Amino acid sequence: MKFIFSSLLFLSTFFFVSKSKTKRADDLVSIEKQVDVNITDSTRIAVSTVISGLNVPWEISWGPDNWIWFTEQSGTISRVNPQTGEKKELVRISEVLRLRSLGLLGMAFHPDFKKYPYVFVDYTTRKDSIHIVCKLVRYRYAHDKLIDPKTLLAIPGNTGHNGSRIVISPDRKIMFATGDAITETNAQDINSLNGKVLRLNLDGSVPADNPIKGSLVWSWGHRNIQGLVYGPNNILYASEHGDASDDELNIIQKGRNYGWIRVEGFCDQPKEKTFCDSVKITEPIKAWTPTIAPAGIDYYNADAIPEWKNSVLLTTLKDSDLRVLKLDKTGKKVIQETVYFDKTYGRLRDLCVAPNGDVYVSTSNRDWNPAKGFPKETDDRILRISRSKKGMTLAKASLSQPEDRSLTSDNGKRIYTQYCSACHKVDGTGVEGTFPPLKGAEQVLGEKTVLLKIILKGLSGKIDVNGKSYNQHMPAFGFLKNQDIADVSTYIRTSFGNEAAKVSVDEVIAARN
Structure with missing residues (x-):
């Protein structure tokens, strides 16, 4: 316990494990009513x-x-x-x-x-x-x-x-x-x-x-x-x-x-x-x-x-x-x-x-x-x-609710949920002043290699996204398999209202070099 000596005794990282939601308890649980x-x-x-x-x-x-x-x-x-x-x-x-x-x-x-x-x-x-x-x-x-x-x-x-x-x-x-x-x-x-x-x-x-x-x-x-x-x-x-x-x-x-x-x-x-x-x-x-x-x-x-x-x-x-x-x-x-x-x-x-x-x-x-x-x-x-x-x-x-099969059937969405949504959020809007949005970002919609290099190598320092500056310390995700990176890159490029071409495994391999 934290108090053990009296008579009482007692960047951004980027991952978010995908889990089904449990049934939520009452938003406010008072002392009187447990x-x-x-x-x-x-x-x-x-x-x-x-x-x-x-x-x-x-x-x-x-x-x-x-x-x-x-x-x-x-x-x-x-x-x-x-x-x-x-x-x-x-x-x-x-x-x-x-x-x-x-x-x-x-x-x-x-x-x-x-x-x-x-x-x-x-x-x-x-x-x-x-x-x-x-x-x-x-x-x-x-x-x-x-x-x-x-x-x-x-x-x-x-x-x-x-x-x-x-x-x-x-x-x-x-x-x-x-x-x-x-x-x-x-x-x-x-x-x-x-x-x-x-x-x-x-x-x-x-x-x-x-x-x-x-x-x-x-x-x-x-x-x-x-x-x-x-x-x-x-x-x-x-x-x-x-x-x-x-x-x-x-x-x-x-x-x-x-x-x-x-x-x-x-x-x-x-x-x-x-x-x-x-x-x-x-x-x-x-x-x-x-x-x-x-x-x-x-x-x-x-x-x-x-x-x-x-x-x-x-x-x-x-x-x-x-x-x-x-x-x-x-x-x-x-x-x-x-x-x-x-x-x-x-x-x-x-x-x-x-x-x-x-x-x-x-x-x-x-x-x-x-x-x-x-x-x-x-x-x-x-x-x-x-x-x-x-x-x-x-x-x-x-116990959690039964697994959301949409996450297992769409590998890109699953990877995004596990590794990206904690910072960039489920809808890709990011956090104002902290994590840049993915929706409409030039780094997402432009040349594929730009996004792939960021995912593979990480990012440290200032970056401008949609006319706003963000100071980023994003880790590298090069340890992920080529197929996973291709799938999550495709998901990011084609989701959140974005319209961009898919990413192939061969393009991931080329970006690693």
């Missing part, structure tokens, strides 16, 4: 709304006062009574820079909170008119406010890939996960603090037993960690965003290299194998292709939902679901994965576990890349999943 859903064959549970109308609750943690503490990406830290929904704002940080995935992010409590009522948070801000920094700041809690901010660390930031999560280790160190700041060389550069898991003393100094003398670096080769939690046997788990492939669940260990940007997921591609033969790489214990955009994680070992015991609980953004990753007895292998609430509540950002086994989940529907049909008027929310005497069977929360 909607019961059974999540396992024998255990019945209820889903209820603790609080609504939030602005992307990025981190939620079970607090030292039996309330839920949470950050909102726009710059506020608050706490909410999980039983009544009463909210108290603790601080509003005016210097927070909220832009796309930037803002107020991770949070953790001092392990001896009664004696040292400190809260550690990290956020992005502007150093000047040009440069962005990511700060790790310590606040003191007094009289129901967070006061006396002290900056422990400031590292370079960027318009994306700033991480980041914070946890306190069993040996009372700050573990701080940073993103690569959209700079390819950072993750493998041990002199850079980006693309790392950093380890600090509680006062911000460098621990003497870190793997590199005088350095905060604990592990490296990370792209953009989005979840961090300790599980059994002091194992530190991290969920991480991949690029064009291989979202990851990793076990973070001292002095280990996790491969990015030279390795994505496992060492299974020719260039990756060559690199892994010369450099020792720690591979993930789980990887997802197409990517699911894994977000917050927590460890579950309560009796309330016994079927989830000894599992890493994972929220996802692109797939908009809750995943239960069952571990083996060692905690080092995922032996089963079960998906719940598929697209029922929209994008899910974080979660925490209460001492009684209730699970709290935050939605992320007012962020920079909302899913189709979101945000709702009630977004964003913190939801409670609790054991209930009444309800339906687990299958209702984990």
Whole structure:
């Protein structure tokens, strides 16, 4: 659990896994009227709304006062009574820079909170008119406010890939996960603090037993960690965003290299194998292709939902679901994965576990890349999943509707749904100011080679589409088969009101050269 030391215990990437929609629960589930859903064959549970109308609750943690503490990406830290929904704002940080995935992010409590009522948070801000920094700041809690901010660390930031999560280790160190700041060389550069898991003393100094003398670096080769939690046997788990492939669940260990940007997921591609033969790489214990955009994680070992015991609980953004990753007895292998609430509540950002086994989940529907049909008027929310005497069977929360055969019969549409629609949207309209539209774009309708080169090689930098400029960091999809690229290129060129010629496999082969 995220708070394990008190008596409480607790770019654009581009993939979107194609799934059938489950039957949607009521848009607003009040505390007074719960909607019961059974999540396992024998255990019945209820889903209820603790609080609504939030602005992307990025981190939620079970607090030292039996309330839920949470950050909102726009710059506020608050706490909410999980039983009544009463909210108290603790601080509003005016210097927070909220832009796309930037803002107020991770949070953790001092392990001896009664004696040292400190809260550690990290956020992005502007150093000047040009440069962005990511700060790790310590606040003191007094009289129901967070006061006396002290900056422990400031590292370079960027318009994306700033991480980041914070946890306190069993040996009372700050573990701080940073993103690569959209700079390819950072993750493998041990002199850079980006693309790392950093380890600090509680006062911000460098621990003497870190793997590199005088350095905060604990592990490296990370792209953009989005979840961090300790599980059994002091194992530190991290969920991480991949690029064009291989979202990851990793076990973070001292002095280990996790491969990015030279390795994505496992060492299974020719260039990756060559690199892994010369450099020792720690591979993930789980990887997802197409990517699911894994977000917050927590460890579950309560009796309330016994079927989830000894599992890493994972929220996802692109797939908009809750995943239960069952571990083996060692905690080092995922032996089963079960998906719940598929697209029922929209994008899910974080979660925490209460001492009684209730699970709290935050939605992320007012962020920079909302899913189709979101945000709702009630977004964003913190939801409670609790054991209930009444309800339906687990299958209702984990089963999807029958597969949409139109996706399997049209390979181009299937590939587009899996790999493209998260950014460019189902109708090809993109996201204003962020992801360019495909409808009517010269890059889509013009010379075929232009579109093929973008798909095969990726795109980084500014691009003008339909008279508007977009700053793009689109990954390369050259790992797809020639037929898949031909089919998806044809689908893009002939859909969304476009009228253009189809793409052949021979044209894909020629574009690869």
